[in-house]
Amino acid sequence: MIADGLNSKVFLAPMAGITDKPMRKLVHSFGAGNIVSEMVAINALSRRNAKTYRIADVRDEPYPVTVQLVGSEPKLFAESAKLVAELGAYSIDINMGCPVKKIVANKSGAYLMTEPKLAADIIKAVKQSIKLPVSVKFRKGWDHKSVNAVEFAKICQDSGADYLTIHGRTKSDMYSGNADWDIIAAVKQAVRIPVVGNGDIDSVYKAKEMIEYTKVDGVMIGRAALGRPWLIAQTHNYLENGLEPEETSITLIKQTMLEHISQLQKYYGEKMALALSRKYVCWYCKNLRNARKFREIYVKINNTEQAIAEIERFFAENGSDIDERS
Ligand SMILES: Cc1cc2nc3c(=O)[nH]c(=O)nc-3n(C[C@H](O)[C@H](O)[C@H](O)COP(=O)(O)O)c2cc1C
Known part of the structure; x- marks a missing residue:
């Protein structure tokens, strides 16, 4: 200990x-x-x-x-x-x-x-x-x-x-x-x-x-x-x-990202949460295909509804087509 x-x-x-x-x-x-x-x-x-x-x-x-x-x-x-x-x-x-x-x-x-x-x-x-x-x-x-x-x-x-x-x-x-x-x-x-x-x-x-x-x-x-x-x-x-880590699934990434945003909102309020979520979204998306394009869109978003909609769209479009994460 x-x-x-x-x-x-x-x-x-x-x-x-x-x-x-x-x-x-x-x-x-x-x-x-x-x-x-x-x-x-x-x-x-x-x-x-x-x-x-x-x-x-x-x-x-x-x-x-x-x-x-x-x-x-x-x-x-x-x-x-x-x-x-x-x-x-x-x-x-x-x-x-x-x-x-x-x-x-x-x-x-x-x-x-x-x-x-x-x-x-x-x-x-x-x-x-x-x-x-x-x-x-x-x-x-x-x-x-x-x-x-x-x-x-x-x-x-x-x-x-x-x-x-x-x-x-x-x-x-x-x-x-x-x-x-x-x-x-x-x-x-x-x-x-x-x-x-x-x-x-x-x-x-x-x-x-x-x-x-x-x-x-x-x-x-x-x-x-x-x-x-x-x-x-x-x-x-x-x-x-000695438990080997499971391969990270796209579902886990998406759910965790959404949960993180929800926790940020509860703690900081909507406006600040949205601003803070930008850096986290970038980190979650690292190594996912089309991540750069998604980040460019995400950083310009100025309300939560649109943010969630863009995340849903990104995963729907790229969900089965990702690079392997390191
Ligand atoms: C963005 C950022 C903020 C950090 N803030 C602190 C801090 O508040 N207190 C601290 O002791 N170290 C801080 N660190 C250093 C980390 O705790 C850690 O020592 C460092 O990142 C090396 O570990 P890593 O290679 O696993 O990242 C910070 C590091 C980063 C990247």
């Missing part, structure tokens, strides 16, 4: 603007897997910013959600951890890996890898404030001249982290190149607490490969779950029971 109550080896990665409540519900509907929220900015949360507060509130979700916090002040982290615990978080993850300019400029995210003392103070403050499991998600280092994941992992462990997630890229890499699985293996070897490996897992087989190569206790999947929310449960079933 990775941590108390987190019974799967497989995690849906936190992705800002993506792993929102609709996406989490959808991923959960396919079965087992641990689910991490989008990052929650503690500065905004402490001001009771309405949008941030809503992101942090997971009370109506009937499965354990790990809520990820991002910020830089230990005291504010402690207060925020208490608040998100009240708002239903099952465990708390501390973001020490985000490479986005706006975040690191605020001494948050991956910046904290350059200030291990501050990082340690944050972890200690969060641990003291709540009884929930606390994890830290970080990268290989700031850049290739300052790779410090192994030392950093030990600091996190000594500060009280219950488990760690390491993404095998530096902050400077952003998302380019290949994730370095050797650094993941080195981190796993250096600490006693469970380690979750992250970076470039795009199939159930790749997940197994990472576990075999790095010996990590769990795996985290991000981009590969875009348009494939069933991948988390599939990976769990493959790792736990």
Whole structure:
């Protein structure tokens, strides 16, 4: 077990603007897997910013959600951890890996890898404030001249982290190149607490490969779950029971897409849901024949009725004529 109550080896990665409540519900509907929220900015949360507060509130979700916090002040982290615990978080993850300019400029995210003392103070403050499991998600280092994941992992462990997630890229890499699985293996070897490996897992087989190569206790999947929310449960079933994933049917893609749009509407309202649905529809359609033409039509649509009609038409016309999805 990775941590108390987190019974799967497989995690849906936190992705800002993506792993929102609709996406989490959808991923959960396919079965087992641990689910991490989008990052929650503690500065905004402490001001009771309405949008941030809503992101942090997971009370109506009937499965354990790990809520990820991002910020830089230990005291504010402690207060925020208490608040998100009240708002239903099952465990708390501390973001020490985000490479986005706006975040690191605020001494948050991956910046904290350059200030291990501050990082340690944050972890200690969060641990003291709540009884929930606390994890830290970080990268290989700031850049290739300052790779410090192994030392950093030990600091996190000594500060009280219950488990760690390491993404095998530096902050400077952003998302380019290949994730370095050797650094993941080195981190796993250096600490006693469970380690979750992250970076470039795009199939159930790749997940197994990472576990075999790095010996990590769990795996985290991000981009590969875009348009494939069933991948988390599939990976769990493959790792736990050797269950081969079924070939993705066109019906599953269509039904999931429609369900996703319906969940977006319930949560965000019609106008915003339609805008947000554009990116998801593109991901669901990836590798389907005539997808490009369909996307061109879909992005111009400005009401839900028309959106549903176009989806129905697209699948009726292309339903039995698809490329195989990877
Ligand atoms: C659109 C997007 C948003 C992300 N947002 C977050 C975030 O809020 N917090 C975080 O720790 N990582 C975030 N990440 C990084 C992912 O959690 C993950 O570490 C990264 O995508 C590598 O895993 P993958 O190769 O499976 O995608 C984000 C990644 C993407 C693509």
